Amino acid sequence: METKTLSKIQQEGIKALINTLGPVDTVRFIQIYDPGYGDYTSERKTWLPDDPEDYFKTIEKRREEKKSNSS
Numbered sequence: 001m002e003t004k005t006l007s008k009i010q011q012e013g014i015k016a017l018i019n020t021l022g023p024v025d026t027v028r029f030i031q032i033y034d035p036g037y038g039d040y041t042s043e044r045k046t047w048l049p050d051d052p053e054d055y056f057k058t059i060e061k062r063r064e065e066k067k068s069n070s071s
Contacts, residue, residue, distance in 0.1 A: 017030075
């Protein structure tokens with residue numbers, strides 16, 4: 001019995017997924033198992049305001065700007 005390299009197993013696995021699911025659903029399937037990176041809980045503090053009202057005001061301002069630009 002031949003021992004396959006991890007690279008070979010990965011290639012055959014991707015090929016099998018594409019043959020079964022198609023390319024788009026293969027990507028979606030793989031994304032399920034991608035843990036991502038970073039720490040959302042701590043990082044969100046750098047881009048979300050402390051006060052939720054400030055956040056909602058920003059959204060409303062952008063909506064108003066979009067309305068005035070599309071008119």
